[in-house]
Amino acid sequence: MALLELRGVGKDFGAIRALSDVDLTIEPGEAVGLMGDNGAGKSTLVKIIAGNFAPTHGSIAFDGQPVHFTRPVDARNVGIEVVYQDLALADNLTAAANVFLGRELRRRIGPFRFLDHRAMNRRASELFAELKSETRASDVVRAMSGGQRQAVAIARTRLSDAKLVLMDEPTAAISVRQVAEVLDLIRRLKDHGVAVILISHRMPDVFSVCDRVVVLRRGRKVADKPVAASSPEEVTALITGAKEAA
Amino acid sequence: MTDERLKPVSSLRRAMIRPELGAICGVILVFAFFLMVAGDSGMFAPAGFQNWLVVSAQFAIIAVGACLLMIAGEFDLSVGSMIGFAGVITAILTVQWGWPAWLAILVTFAICVGLGAINGLLVIRTGLPSFIVTLAFLYILRGLTIWLSILTTRQTIIGGVREAAEGDWLAALFGGVIFKGFFRWLGEIGLLETFARGARAGQPVVEGVPMLIVWALGLIIFGHWLLSRTRFGNWIFASGGDAQAARYVGVPVNRVKVLMFMFTAFCATVFAMCQVMEFGSAAADRGLLKEFEAIICVVIGGALLTGGYGSVIGAALGALIFGVVQQGLFFAGAESSLFRVFLGTILILAVIMNTYIRRLITGER
Ligand SMILES: Nc1ncnc2c1ncn2[C@@H]1O[C@H](COP(=O)(O)OP(=O)(O)O)[C@@H](O)[C@H]1O
Ligand SMILES: [Mg+2]
Numbered sequence: 163m164a165l166l167e168l169r170g171v172g173k174d175f176g177a178i179r180a181l182s183d184v185d186l187t188i189e190p191g192e193a194v195g196l197m198g199d200n201g202a203g204k205s206t207l208v209k210i211i212a213g214n215f216a217p218t219h220g221s222i223a224f225d226g227q228p229v230h231f232t233r234p235v236d237a238r239n240v241g242i243e244v245v246y247q248d249l250a251l252a253d254n255l256t257a258a259a260n261v262f263l264g265r266e267l268r269r270r271i272g273p274f275r276f277l278d279h280r281a282m283n284r285r286a287s288e289l290f291a292e293l294k295s296e297t298r299a300s301d302v303v304r305a306m307s308g309g310q311r312q313a314v315a316i317a318r319t320r321l322s323d324a325k326l327v328l329m330d331e332p333t334a335a336i337s338v339r340q341v342a343e344v345l346d347l348i349r350r351l352k353d354h355g356v357a358v359i360l361i362s363h364r365m366p367d368v369f370s371v372c373d374r375v376v377v378l379r380r381g382r383k384v385a386d387k388p389v390a391a392s393s394p395e396e397v398t399a400l401i402t403g404a405k406e407a408a
Numbered sequence: 409m410t411d412e413r414l415k416p417v418s419s420l421r422r423a424m425i426r427p428e429l430g431a432i433c434g435v436i437l438v439f440a441f442f443l444m445v446a447g448d449s450g451m452f453a454p455a456g457f458q459n460w461l462v463v464s465a466q467f468a469i470i471a472v473g474a475c476l477l478m479i480a481g482e483f484d485l486s487v488g489s490m491i492g493f494a495g496v497i498t499a500i501l502t503v504q505w506g507w508p509a510w511l512a513i514l515v516t517f518a519i520c521v522g523l524g525a526i527n528g529l530l531v532i533r534t535g536l537p538s539f540i541v542t543l544a545f546l547y548i549l550r551g552l553t554i555w556l557s558i559l560t561t562r563q564t565i566i567g568g569v570r571e572a573a574e575g576d577w578l579a580a581l582f583g584g585v586i587f588k589g590f591f592r593w594l595g596e597i598g599l600l601e602t603f604a605r606g607a608r609a610g611q612p613v614v615e616g617v618p619m620l621i622v623w624a625l626g627l628i629i630f631g632h633w634l635l636s637r638t639r640f641g642n643w644i645f646a647s648g649g650d651a652q653a654a655r656y657v658g659v660p661v662n663r664v665k666v667l668m669f670m671f672t673a674f675c676a677t678v679f680a681m682c683q684v685m686e687f688g689s690a691a692a693d694r695g696l697l698k699e700f701e702a703i704i705c706v707v708i709g710g711a712l713l714t715g716g717y718g719s720v721i722g723a724a725l726g727a728l729i730f731g732v733v734q735q736g737l738f739f740a741g742a743e744s745s746l747f748r749v750f751l752g753t754i755l756i757l758a759v760i761m762n763t764y765i766r767r768l769i770t771g772e773r
Contacts, residue, residue, distance in 0.1 A: 275638070
């Protein structure tokens with residue numbers, strides 16, 4: 163059974179049709195690259211799946227059940243996590259505090275519930291170890307490199323045992339070496355059976371970690387095929403419109 | 409995938425370098441200074457102790473509220489006006505309208521905390537900086553206070569509150585002292601000086617622990633616990649550090665901020681009630697400049713003006729420094745106008761030092 167199934171999804175912003183009639187199926191543990199030019203509708207599609215806003219048309223099913231997300235929490239509750247383009251980390255908090263922000267671990271002493279800093283640090287360290295990242299749980303995020311920040315954001319998705327992780331251009335603003343680090347993190351997620359939708363402008367990213375590539379052009383899906391059956395040249399042609407569809 | 413730029417940090421260094429470090433050094437320096445210049449002036453005798461502790465406690469009460477609010481990323485410039493307003497409302501209700509003190513106090517708290525909520529909701533809803541919104545309330549509340557006072561009593565000072573509150577259970581929480589028996593016993597066994605003559609001959613020079621100090625300690629402990637031990641405290645840090653990031657992961661940022669505005673108003677009202685019970689009167693000009701004094705304590709205590717960083721213990725130490733300096737100069741016989749020069753200098757030095765410490769902690773450049 164498919165993990166996520168979109169049927170005829172569309173989104174209008176006033177007179178602008180940002181997305182029209184998109185069908186998309188994601189299988190458990192599958193990594194799908196979502197590509198397209200600026201304004202093609204990639205972020206809009208991801209935000210619909212993440213519950214940031216509801217689609218104007220079409221329907222969504224998750225784990226075989228029809229779902230209607232109105233808030234990000236709704237999506238999170240069924241097991242969809244997002245790593246936002248700007249990462250959405252609180253710079254002033256430690257890595258562990260960021261991983262647990264909004265779902266802090268607490269310890270009960272009598273009628274009071276205290277934050278369990280030690281348990282959160284320990285659990286976050288385990289997650290970083292699992293992701294083979296050198297990030298230290300008790301370090302403040304502000305001082306971290308782009309790759310480490312990605313590790314924090316991704317560790318957060320591991321915490322809830324998410325089934326689907328959405329990543330909006332995770333490699334857009336980081337150095338070459340850190341890109342390799344992030345791609346490794348994505349492979350780790352796949353190893354754990356997590357499905358990933360990866361938005362990226364970088365061909366090598368998609369072709370090295372994804373199983374399938376989906377191309378959007380002006381709000382429409384123009385291609386959806388295994389990366390093995392495509393090529394960077396073909397995808398480039400699809401993105402620019404040199405090739406109509408595949 | 410190691411990052412060679414990361415240096416291991418020793419746990420001793422970690423334990424030493426805290427937001428409060430600057431304030432701790434400041435306290436040591438200030439005490440050393442006054443021990444030298446005013447050591448034999450009675451400043452460090454029991455009555456002198458009580459004198460500057462009470463002043464520090466006053467600062468601490470409003471600093472705790474200002475601290476949590478600042479960490480949540482907001483300011484409240486209406487604290488001073490709120491102090492005057494709360495006092496006058498209580499005085500009008502008890503003295504003019506003849507309400508029992510407990511009812512007047514409860515209603516005053518309800519009104520003021522409600523005003524705090526309005527401050528917060530306006531900031532959230534309009535998206536305006538809290539600096540502007542609460543600056544408006546600084547004027548609105550001060551004006552209302554004077555107007556209400558003159559309208560009901562034709563003057564700006566309303567006396568007779570202590571008489572009206574005589575024997576009231578709730579008023580007793582804000583005025584007077586506790587542990588009287590203990591202090592009398594200390595006097596009897598000679599551990600505490602007693603008055604040699606006069607109406608209070610034989611009684612200890614310090615009657616007990618003023619309720620003001622009890623409130624200050626209570627609020628400091630509560631604030632510190634809330635901030636460092638509870639989930640809500642984590643949300644306060646997150647709301648002030650990066651509100652958008654906090655919202656994305658489901659932190660109720662608006663609720664956190666509005667509650668902190670309400671808590672700040674609560675602290676201002678506690679201050680006002682203690683003051684009214686101590687003086688036995690309310691005056692429309694009370695609390696002038698208190699908003700800035702609270703903010704100064706918080707900043708001396710290591711908090712970042714832009715939010716997301718700070719400590720309640722630091723703010724309390726800032727209040728202690730403030731109180732000791734203000735009263736110490738008096739004990740040292742210095743020109744009272746020099747107090748402001750001193751304060752300004754301390755503020756600048758503290759902020760420079762705190763900025764340096766913060767960079768060590770957070771790694772920001
Ligand atoms: N909140 C919004 N309000 C109005 N228009 C929007 C909004 N978000 C996106 N759009 C429009 O929808 C289209 C697709 O945008 P987006 O999904 O961000 O593209 P991409 O992420 O592929 O670059 C663009 O024309 C953009 O201007
Ligand atoms: Mg985008």
